[in-house]
Amino acid sequence: MxxxxxxxxxxxxxxxxxxxxxxxxxxxxxxxxxxxxxxxxxxxxxxxxxxxxxxxxxxxxxxxxxxxxxxxxxxxxxxxxxxxxxxxLGVWLIPYISLSPAYATIVKRLQGGDSMVDIGCFVGGDFRRLVFNGAPLESMVGVDLVSHWEVGYELFRDREKFRARFVEADLMTVEEDSGLQKLKGKMDIIHISAVLHQWDWDAQVTAVKKLILLSKPGSLVVGHQIGNAQARHVQNPALKTLLQSRHDPASFKEMWRQAGEETGTKWETEAWLRSWEFMGLDAGNTKWMEPGDAILDFVVTRLS
Ligand SMILES: C[S@@+](CC[C@H](N)C(=O)[O-])C[C@H]1O[C@@H](n2cnc3c(N)ncnc32)[C@H](O)[C@@H]1O
Known part of the structure; x- marks a missing residue:
């Protein structure tokens, strides 16, 4: 090769x-x-x-x-x-984080001084939503493989007031990247939306283990990804993807059990399938998806 x-x-x-x-x-x-x-x-x-x-x-x-x-x-x-x-499709405008069952807890924990990292933060829209709803931005860190951070300032016109930190890095390099290393074991809330679904089972387990490196007992991992009514692997023809794992709540839970076992950590996993309509999308927005696809919303808590 x-x-x-x-x-x-x-x-x-x-x-x-x-x-x-x-x-x-x-x-x-x-x-x-x-x-x-x-x-x-x-x-x-x-x-x-x-x-x-x-x-x-x-x-x-x-x-x-x-x-x-x-x-x-x-x-x-x-x-x-x-x-x-x-x-x-402008889906980044939709305030998904505010639909999470953990949203009120996240706002409260941030107000109490907790730290939060958003992996695959894109333009930082979820952070702006939290700030608008009363969360302080001092302990927020955005991470993305490729910066859309400047576009975020343009979108929200808040360059002067939005002082959250941004680290341009690949989640998969937590052990090597100096910016990510600083976050290891320190993050109370880890948000990751529309990222994990890009990989197959093994890569998702690897990615989850990287998230675990950022966590400590009591940490919350929240977010969503494309799931399916029945867990399966897909290769989407419209996107010409490699194999991607679509979880149902049970397989998502099993993935966290495996990652927990391999890292010596314990996690409580809650996951729900949400309809496209609930998430503000219509048939035109989702016609390229696989049969049975839906949004998998999750809240995972580190017990030990
Ligand atoms: C589909 S977008 C989702 C953006 C946002 N989280 C949302 O829900 O609207 C995926 C984002 O994750 C970032 N991303 C993809 N792979 C990544 C990786 N390995 N490490 C960090 N960020 C990654 C992309 O650059 C992109 O900004």
Whole structure:
């Protein structure tokens, strides 16, 4: 195998190939022409669009009539960095973290001085949501393999006031990366959304063990990923993915049991499958998914 092949394999392992090139003008259904539905309460059966508008208006001081143009310009900037489907479809605007059963606990724990890291933080939208809801930002650290942090300042117009830290690093390098090493054993809350599903079972177990390195007894690991009503491996044809593991709540729990056993730690795992509708997505947004796919929402607590 040439060193170029090895590099390519390594790259596929730390992030998915479908995100790596700018897919504009190619046959790739995620460079959506309009993401206005994210801002349109009549088009989402939940209150999510109103929450998005309110954050942009009251936190970022962007008047309602300017919001559509603004979010489309941000979407294009982010899509040029990495071509994730959720980037193209404006899914990053949806305040998923606030739907977590642990959300009130997270806000309270941050107010009490807990630390939090967001792995795959993208533009830092979940942190802005928490700050808007009264959490202090002093102990927040965003981590992403590739920085979208500047785009986050543009999106939220808060360069002067948003002082959370950002580390550009690959989760898989916790033991080697100097920025990540500083977080080892120190994080009270670990958030990871729409990241783990990019890997197969073994790589997800490896990634979970990296998260465990950041944790300490009492830590919470919260987030969501694409799951399925029945645990399975998929190779999505629209994205031409490598094998990816889609968990149901039982297999997700088993993955944490395995990772806990291999690291000498104990975890309580709760996971729920949520409908696309509950998460603010419609059939058009999810037509490229596998049958039975849904969102798997999780709260995992370190017992010892
Ligand atoms: C699909 S986006 C999800 C963004 C955000 N968490 C959300 O839920 O909207 C995945 C993010 O994870 C980042 N990412 C992918 N692989 C990573 C890795 N190995 N280490 C750190 N970040 C990673 C990507 O760069 C991207 O910003």
């Amino acid at each position: 040439s060193s170029q092949d090895t590099d390519r394999e390594k790259q596929q392992y730390c992030e998915p190939t479908y995100a790596l090139t700018n897919k504009k003008n190619e046959d790739y259904p995620f460079d959506a022409p309009s993401i206005d539905q994210r801002l349109t309460p009549e088009q989402t059966k939940t209150n999510l669009a109103n929450k998005i508008r309110k954050l942009l208006e009251e936190y970022s001081h962007i008047p309602q009539e300017e919001q559509s143009k603004h979010v489309h310009s941000i979407r294009d900037q982010a899509f040029a960095i990495r071509a994730y489907p959720c980037t193209g």
